Amino acid sequence: DVKVTQSSRYLVKRTGEKVFLECVQDMDHENMFWYRQDPGLGLRLIYFSYDVKMKEKGDIPEGYSVSREKKERFSLILESASTNQTSMYLCASSSGTGGYGYTFGSGTRLTVV
Amino acid sequence: AQSVTQLGSHVSVSEGALVLLRCNYSSSVPPYLFWYVQYPNQGLQLLLKYTSAATLVKGINGFEAEFKKSETSFHLTKPSAHMSDAAEYFCAVTGGTSGTYKYIFGTGTRLKVLA
Numbered sequence: 001d002v003k004v005t006q007s008s009r010y011l012v013k014r015t016g017e018k019v020f021l022e023c024v025q026d027m028d029h030e031n032m033f034w035y036r037q038d039p040g041l042g043l044r045l046i047y048f049s050y051d052v053k054m055k056e057k058g059d060i061p062e063g064y065s066v067s068r069e070k071k072e073r074f075s076l077i078l079e080s081a082s083t084n085q086t087s088m089y090l091c092a093s094s095s096g097t098g099g100y101g102y103t104f105g106s107g108t109r110l111t112v113v
Numbered sequence: 114a115q116s117v118t119q120l121g122s123h124v125s126v127s128e129g130a131l132v133l134l135r136c137n138y139s140s141s142v143p144p145y146l147f148w149y150v151q152y153p154n155q156g157l158q159l160l161l162k163y164t165s166a167a168t169l170v171k172g173i174n175g176f177e178a179e180f181k182k183s184e185t186s187f188h189l190t191k192p193s194a195h196m197s198d199a200a201e202y203f204c205a206v207t208g209g210t211s212g213t214y215k216y217i218f219g220t221g222t223r224l225k226v227l228a
Contacts, residue, residue: 004156033215041221044155044158044187090156091194100134101147102216 003027006091006105013112021108022065023091030095032074033102034058034066037088047075080110115140117206119219127227132176134190134222136204139185142207146187147216148178151201160202163187174198199226 007022025032031050035043035058045058047066055066063085067075074093076087088109092102120135138144145164149157161172168180174197178189187204204219 006146009154035218040220043218045215048215079187092157101159102149102157104149104158106156107154 002113003059004091004093004103004105006089006108008108011108011110013078013081013110015082015112017078017081017112019081019110019112021076021078021089021091021110023074023076023093023105024072025074025093025103026029026072027095028071028104029093029103031093032068033092033094034064034074034076034090035090036060037090037107043090046076053092078110081110086110086112115144115206115208117204117217117219118205119202119222120142122220122221123223123225125225125227126194128196129193132189132194132198132224134189134204134224136178136189137185138187138206138217139168139206140206140208144206146178146180147205147207148172148176148187148220149203149205150174151203151221152164153200160189187213194202194224194226195227198225199224 012013033048034046049055050067063078070080090107094102116139118137146159148163149152151157161170163180176191186202201223203221205216207216
């Protein structure tokens with residue numbers, strides 16, 4: 001089974017801190033994604049990557065950046081954490097395009113205080 | 114632009130009753146459609162997907178969904194609800210104008226199963 005591993009399940013950070021969320025997949029998927037999930041808003045795409053060192057903005061990239069130096073790892077960076085970035089963050093990966101479906105990690109619940 | 118609408122943010126059914134979760138999409142070209150389930154404090158798990166083969170798609174845990182192009186719908190059903198079905202369900206679409214890397218998710222429907 002494809003596995004997508006997010007390094008932390010729960011994280012508490014202070015306002016203004018630089019925060020790194022790590023995601024690793026073990027099935028050689030080309031595409032990786034970062035979403036945030038908030039009640040009533042569903043999943044919103046922050047950034048995605050379809051190849052090493054490639055990245056594209058999603059729908060809500062402000063305040064975030066990403067890094068993909070290796071195919072299996074996709075990091076989400078909060079440059080200066082703010083309280084409105086308190087959320088559940090979900091990483092996903094997929095092979096190819098279209099109908100393959102995503103495989104999701106278990107999520108990181110980030111609280112910024 | 115593509116979009117997905119899930120009607121009803123909360124649905125309650127009795128154990129043993131029919132489960133019906135509604136999803137309507139908009140797309141200018143034939144889409145790929147998915148249903149995902151999320152249990153508390155977990156990531157999303159793929160339930161089933163439509164990729165232009167059979168219009169009636171069977172998934173895991175007894176769920177199925179029917180693609181109806183004329184109604185632009187992809188509703189999720191299960192004949193008999195079980196307590197373990199209590200979770201949040203998300204419909205998603207990809208393909209067409211949004212490109213096939215990105216999925217557009219609905220806002221989710223939380224299913225409650227009453228004993």
